[in-house]
Amino acid sequence: xxxxxxxxxxxxxxxxQALDLVGYPWKAVAxxxxxxxxxxxxxxxxxVVVAANEPEGAxxxxxxxxxxxxxxxxLLLLVSGAQLGDLELREDLFDDFCLxxxxxxxxxxxxxxxxxxxxxxxxxxxxEYGPLVLNLETYQAAIEGRPLDLTYMEYELLKFLAxxxxxxxxxxxxxxxxxxxEYYGGARTVDVHIRRLRAKLGEEHANLIQTVRxxxxxxxxxxxxx
Amino acid sequence: xxxxxxxxxxxxxxxxQALDLVGYPWKAVAxxxxxxxxxxxxxxxxxVVVAANEPEGAxxxxxxxxxxxxxxxxLLLLVSGAQLGDLELREDLFDDFCLxxxxxxxxxxxxxxxxxxxxxxxxxxxxEYGPLVLNLETYQAAIEGRPLDLTYMEYELLKFLAxxxxxxxxxxxxxxxxxxxEYYGGARTVDVHIRRLRAKLGEEHANLIQTVRxxxxxxxxxxxxx
DNA sequence: CTCGGATGTGAACGTTATGTGAACCGGGCA
DNA sequence: TGCCCGGTTCACATAACGTTCACATCCGAG
Numbered sequence: 001x002x003x004x005x006x007x008x009x010x011x012x013x014x015x016x017q018a019l020d021l022v023g024y025p026w027k028a029v030a031x032x033x034x035x036x037x038x039x040x041x042x043x044x045x046x047x048v049v050v051a052a053n054e055p056e057g058a059x060x061x062x063x064x065x066x067x068x069x070x071x072x073x074x075l076l077l078l079v080s081g082a083q084l085g086d087l088e089l090r091e092d093l094f095d096d097f098c099l100x101x102x103x104x105x106x107x108x109x110x111x112x113x114x115x116x117x118x119x120x121x122x123x124x125x126x127x128e129y130g131p132l133v134l135n136l137e138t139y140q141a142a143i144e145g146r147p148l149d150l151t152y153m154e155y156e157l158l159k160f161l162a163x164x165x166x167x168x169x170x171x172x173x174x175x176x177x178x179x180x181x182e183y184y185g186g187a188r189t190v191d192v193h194i195r196r197l198r199a200k201l202g203e204e205h206a207n208l209i210q211t212v213r214x215x216x217x218x219x220x221x222x223x224x225x226x
Numbered sequence: 227x228x229x230x231x232x233x234x235x236x237x238x239x240x241x242x243q244a245l246d247l248v249g250y251p252w253k254a255v256a257x258x259x260x261x262x263x264x265x266x267x268x269x270x271x272x273x274v275v276v277a278a279n280e281p282e283g284a285x286x287x288x289x290x291x292x293x294x295x296x297x298x299x300x301l302l303l304l305v306s307g308a309q310l311g312d313l314e315l316r317e318d319l320f321d322d323f324c325l326x327x328x329x330x331x332x333x334x335x336x337x338x339x340x341x342x343x344x345x346x347x348x349x350x351x352x353x354e355y356g357p358l359v360l361n362l363e364t365y366q367a368a369i370e371g372r373p374l375d376l377t378y379m380e381y382e383l384l385k386f387l388a389x390x391x392x393x394x395x396x397x398x399x400x401x402x403x404x405x406x407x408e409y410y411g412g413a414r415t416v417d418v419h420i421r422r423l424r425a426k427l428g429e430e431h432a433n434l435i436q437t438v439r440x441x442x443x444x445x446x447x448x449x450x451x452x
Numbered sequence: 453c454t455c456g457g458a459t460g461t462g463a464a465c466g467t468t469a470t471g472t473g474a475a476c477c478g479g480g481c482a
Numbered sequence: 483t484g485c486c487c488g489g490t491t492c493a494c495a496t497a498a499c500g501t502t503c504a505c506a507t508c509c510g511a512g
Contacts, residue, residue, distance in 0.1 A: 087338075087339065088338055112313075166350075191469095191472095213377065377498080417459065
């Protein structure tokens, strides 16, 4: 079996021990570079990321691992009780989470359940909204069947927006969620990308992205019901 | 929002309370027959099944709910630590599990993540008062289902007022709470915004905002008690 | 009934956020 | 090395927005 990716490096002893006990091979990495460097031939079997001690590094790693051509999955996040509230805005960065410190039995059960449910391919590889379709595997986008020629950043931005239809995001939020937390640049960058997206969507569909003055941008219509 | 199915009936007090606190409606059922009988029009929003106390009944219910034409989803299972080992054989009966007894925060986070990944969307944060609805995530407002086109300041003002129905606020208070503490401007600004809000609410609902002469403004009916 | 302060109203004004076109810059590739 | 592509930044145009003012109207006190 391919090893699991562990963060941080070195891995917390009790985590390493728990995995050893139930027979999961693993390898600890300190950051994205290390993750790429020591990646096995057939890719990682999955990931266990401890966010309780070094949240920034942990979330940065998750984001990087999710953005790859073949996103790392399944990804189990270990969080402290105090971090539970922060998870809401990072739903897409992990597949399941577990309180840290953890019970070995619970960790094992979660890993088993994760492998069971991701093994059946329950993950959607498409993001759809009305006439828009994003194929996450091939990095292609289309509207009404007509292919869109998007650049990397345009694709990422559209993917993020279309994954959260109806919701308003400030430029700062978009910069941190799409560009990355450590990004340090002008907010007007977002405007320009929005404009190009609207242009490529075509006049007919430009209104898929709406401006909410003095707040930010919204994709699609709002959700009134549940 | 449609209610969650709870097992057993009656529901454990701490579970009922935790769900009430975060605003999930629920209905407890004792078995499959009760589940079918009291099922809402649009189906259950999901299920929370406590397996810690009555494992046989709980798993039987899960099995029944999964076998239906429209399987109940998502289903969160609450298990004791001693039951963790048994889960392996029942992977297909639930979508996620949580240790019981549970931390309310963890329960909330798991429900949110479940709703997110099963695509049923998390409940939007709403401020409601009678016919008025404010969607805080999408920055949209509606009255009697009809969308209101509000500017940023109008929205912020209405949000503040509608969040404190029945209470009277002086113009100075509104300026400091809505516009910001350091704001330095004329009090008549408030009047103008109130007028525009009334206009947009429509003649029928303009009285949602009442003038309290020589004091300020009040939203909704006055509260006699408390 | 009358007076005066408080509030409603319409319009004008100044500010600010956003749209827009183009220049800049840096990395990959020939 | 020099070109090309994409991402970023800048400067300017523009329209939306918030604020202010002058005046009209309302309401309660006396």
